[in-house]
Every structure is written in C-alpha cells, then in structure tokens.
Amino acid sequence: MSTIPLARVPSGSPLKPVPGDPGWPLIGNTLSSMRDPIGMMRGRYDRYGPVSWTSLFGLRMVQMLGPDANQFVLLNRDNLFSNHGGWDFFIGPFFHRGIMLLDFEEHRWHRRIMQQAFTKPALQGYLERMGPRIEDGLATWPDGPVKVLPRVKQLTLDLATDVFMGSELGPRAERINRAFVDTVRAGTALLRFPVPGLRWSRGLRGRRVLEALFRDAIPARRASHGSDLFSALCHATTEDGERFSDEDVVNHMIFLMMAAHDTTTITLSNLFYQLARHPEWQERLREESRALDKERLDFEDLEALGGITLAMKEALRLCAPVPSLPRRTVRDVEYQGYYIPSGTFLTVVPYFTHSMEEYWPDPERFDPERFSDRRREDKVHPFAWVPFGGGAHKCIGLHFADMQVKAILHQILLRWRWSVPAGYEMPVDTTSLPVPKDGLPVTLTPL
Numbered sequence: 001m002s003t004i005p006l007a008r009v010p011s012g013s014p015l016k017p018v019p020g021d022p023g024w025p026l027i028g029n030t031l032s033s034m035r036d037p038i039g040m041m042r043g044r045y046d047r048y049g050p051v052s053w054t055s056l057f058g059l060r061m062v063q064m065l066g067p068d069a070n071q072f073v074l075l076n077r078d079n080l081f082s083n084h085g086g087w088d089f090f091i092g093p094f095f096h097r098g099i100m101l102l103d104f105e106e107h108r109w110h111r112r113i114m115q116q117a118f119t120k121p122a123l124q125g126y127l128e129r130m131g132p133r134i135e136d137g138l139a140t141w142p143d144g145p146v147k148v149l150p151r152v153k154q155l156t157l158d159l160a161t162d163v164f165m166g167s168e169l170g171p172r173a174e175r176i177n178r179a180f181v182d183t184v185r186a187g188t189a190l191l192r193f194p195v196p197g198l199r200w201s202r203g204l205r206g207r208r209v210l211e212a213l214f215r216d217a218i219p220a221r222r223a224s225h226g227s228d229l230f231s232a233l234c235h236a237t238t239e240d241g242e243r244f245s246d247e248d249v250v251n252h253m254i255f256l257m258m259a260a261h262d263t264t265t266i267t268l269s270n271l272f273y274q275l276a277r278h279p280e281w282q283e284r285l286r287e288e289s290r291a292l293d294k295e296r297l298d299f300e301d302l303e304a305l306g307g308i309t310l311a312m313k314e315a316l317r318l319c320a321p322v323p324s325l326p327r328r329t330v331r332d333v334e335y336q337g338y339y340i341p342s343g344t345f346l347t348v349v350p351y352f353t354h355s356m357e358e359y360w361p362d363p364e365r366f367d368p369e370r371f372s373d374r375r376r377e378d379k380v381h382p383f384a385w386v387p388f389g390g391g392a393h394k395c396i397g398l399h400f401a402d403m404q405v406k407a408i409l410h411q412i413l414l415r416w417r418w419s420v421p422a423g424y425e426m427p428v429d430t431t432s433l434p435v436p437k438d439g440l441p442v443t444l445t446p447l
C-alpha cells in the first residue's frame with residue numbers, strides 16, 4: 001500500500017507530514033490491530049518509524065511509538081494533548097466526567113482532592129477491609145480444575161463492592177454489581193448506539209442506576225466516617241478547603257470502580273499464568289509469604305513481598321492491562337520533525353513499548369529479575385516501562401493495585417499450588433483490554 005501524508009504541511013514550514021496509510025477500505029487496520037497488535041505495530045514501526053497514521057475504529061489515528069513518544073505525550077509539557085478528546089470517543093457516555101477524561105487546570109483541581117482518598121492511612125483502611133473479604137471469596141474456590149479469569153473477576157468485583165462502596169449497602173450491593181458490570185462492558189460494544197437489550201443501551205441504563213444509587217447514598221456518607229473509598233471521596237478536602245460536589249463524587253466513584261476492576265483482574269490473571277509456567281518463581285513467592293506466618297497481610301508486610309513486586313512488574317510489562325492511551329491534539333504539534341495538526345487523534349502504546357527489543361533484551365521471556373536492583377533494565381529509559389502511564393494522569397491507584405494484588409496472591413499462595421499442562425500457551429483476546437481468551441484453565445492443588 002502506498003504512503004499517504006496525514007495532512008498538508010503549512011507552506012513555508014520545514015516540517016514533514018506524518019506518513020501512513022488507511023489500511024483496508026472501511027475497516028482500516030482495526031481488525032489486524034485487534035488480532036495481532038504487536039505484529040501490526042512492529043510492521044508499521046519498521047516501515048514508517050515511530051510516528052505514522054492509519055485508520056482505526058473509523059478514525060484517522062496517529063500512532064506514536066516508543067519511549068521517547070511516551071515521554072513527549074504523557075508529560076504533555078505545553079498542554080498540547082487532551083485526555084478528554086482521546087478517551088471520550090471510547091468511553092465518554094459511560095464514564096462522563098471521570099477524572100481521566102478531564103483536562104489541564106480542571107483535572108489538576110480534581111486530582112488534588114482525589115489524592116486525599118489515596119493517602120497512606122486511607123490505603124491502610126482499604127487493606128484492612130480486604131483481608132476478610134478475600135478469605136470469604138477464596139473459600140468458595142474448589143480444588144482441582146478452575147478457570148482463573150471468571151474467578152478473579154468475581155473476587156475483585158466483590159472486593160470493590162465492599163472496599164469502594166462499604167458493605168453497609170446491604171441488599172443494594174447485588175443491584176450495583178449488575179449495573180456496574182453492564183456499564184463497564186458497554187465501553188467495548190461493537191454497535192456503538194443504543195439498541196434495547198444490547199450492550200450499549202444496557203450500559204447507559206447501568207450508568208443511570210449507579211448514578212441514582214450513589215447520589216441517594218451521599219448524605220449518609222457525608223454524615224458518617226467509614227473507611228471505604230466512597231466515604232473517603234465524600235470527605236476528601238485539600239488544605240485550601242476544596243471539596244467534591246455530590247455530582248463529582250458520583251462521577252468519580254463510577255470511574256474509579258471501572259479503572260480498578262479490569263486492570264487488577266488482568267494483572268492477577270497474568271501472574272497466575274506466568275507463575276504456573278515458572279514454578280520456581282511460584283515457589284519463591286510462596287516461601288516469602290510463608291515467612292510472614294500470617295493469613296492476612298498488614299500494610300507493613302507489603303515491602304517484604306519483594307518477589308511479588310518483581311513478578312508483578314514483569315507481568316505488567318509482558319501484558320499492559322491498558323494497552324494504549326488515546327489523546328487528541330488541541331494545537332498544531334511538532335514532534336521529531338513531523339507536523340501533527342490540531343484536532344488529530346493519536347495514541348501512545350505501552351503494550352508495544354514493552355515488547356521492543358531495542359529496549360528489552362529477550363522481550364518475550366518472563367524474567368522478573370530484570371527489575372532487580374542488580375539489573376534494573378527498566379532504567380534504560382524513564383518511559384520504557386509505562387503500565388501505569390505517566391505525567392499528570394499517571395494512575396492514581398498504582399499503590400492500591402500493588403496492595404490488592406499482593407493481598408490476594410499472598411492468600412492464594414498459602415492455600416494452593418497451581419499448574420497448567422506442559423506446553424500450554426495462554427491465548428490472549430486483544431479485541432478490548434487483553435484477557436485470556438480461554439479464561440485460563442489451571443489446576444489448583446491444596447497445600
């Protein structure tokens with residue numbers, strides 16, 4: 001396919017147009033990017049270099065590949081890139097005014113307040129709530145063959161219901177769970193308009209249910225002091241006395257539940273997979289957990305689980321749960337001699353960056369030691385390892401995620417040894433966020 005410039009460069013400008021091609025008529029490169037995103041991007045990187053455009057999801061989309069591009073876009077020094085402009089197209093109707101969809105000064109204002117719900121004492125409170133819930137959840141897992149993905153999904157959803165919303169929701173919890181699942185799934189609907197009974201319209205209804213439930217529950221939360229995230233948002237106040245309105249709390253709650261749920265589920269599933277294929281690592285982690293000599297983790301124990309830290313970093317490298325981060329330019333942009341006009345959709349791609357052999361030796365190998373103090377391969381570039389993004393929108397929940405993954409894996413390591421058949425390779429469904437296509441069947445052997 002011949003190269004076509006993205007846009008005409010203004011006359012007299014020394015810049016080059018972004019090279020690229022639209023791919024197939026109508027569908028562009030959407031299907032190949034869903035089937036084999038890394039192969040597709042590697043092909044384009046080798047052909048065009050780090051900046052090129054193609055047609056994805058019916059849009060002309062510039063792909064900016066590699067750590068330098070990650071740094072330029074995510075640090076966003078001159079406010080050139082809008083998060084709202086990028087994400088709204090994909091998840092706007094369901095995650096309206098979630099913090100990731102806000103920009104610039106308004107985003108900073110909300111982030112300052114939200115930070116109060118992620119302080120050390122707040123995290124300690126969430127961890128205390130998690131311990132018994134994880135025990136209850138794991139008590140329902142059978143020995144023998146299980147599919148990891150649906151089990152872990154249910155567990156993280158149940159945890160979210162308690163840790164995020166507070167168990168006092170009682171009978172309403174079930175309804176919230178259902179509405180929440182519908183809302184999250186809608187973002188990946190293929191038919192992106194409301195047809196009764198299909199994903200999109202179920203998502204819109206789910207969103208309305210969540211809005212009403214949270215809104216009704218706010219007065220009681222503002223009047224009491226629970227250790228759940230919902231209460232924390234209701235009370236979050238900066239030193240200057242800035243606080244969230246009721247509307248803000250509702251929008252942020254809905255977004256936070258989504259941001260936390262699938263990402264943590266994917267990370268745990270990948271850890272399950274890699275630790276099944278690398279029993280020596282599973283054993284090393286188990287020894288660390290046994291050395292703590294307790295069923296439930298306390299906040300002070302998190303640092304002692306250094307093996308999980310390394311394995312989790314490597315699992316996040318091999319499969320970034322948020323594979324690409326969309327943005328839209330709000331002004332004309334100049335990058336590495338290219339001209340990217342105002343209003344352009346673009347994306348940076350952690351999933352691809354993490355697979356680049358230019359930065360990661362033997363990139364397909366599960367090798368957690370690459371993150372050890374002795375090797376620190378991630379130091380090759382400050383934006384080579386970016387599963388949590390970077391800059392002003394860097395994941396606010398990264399310590400929460402670390403804590404939750406450790407709290408769950410610790411209890412699992414003490415209960416079971418798990419395995420996959422020799423030669424098993426997990427097929428990954430990359431049509432939306434990357435999940436095991438077969439649910440990841442493993443065998444749990446009780447200890």
Ligand code: HEM
Nearest residue numbers: 099100259260263264322325387388389393395396397401
């Ligand atoms: C391993 C698990 C997780 C991964 C890989 C992950 C990844 C990410 C990434 C890549 C972004 C940046 C998006 C962008 O720049 O466009 C992000 C933002 C965000 N994440 Fe996470 N996340 C995880 C867990 C969580 C958890 C547990 C929470 C909440 C408890 C959370 C809350 C958020 C929020 C609120 C934002 C938006 C921040 C902002 O725009 O200021 N995430 N996450």
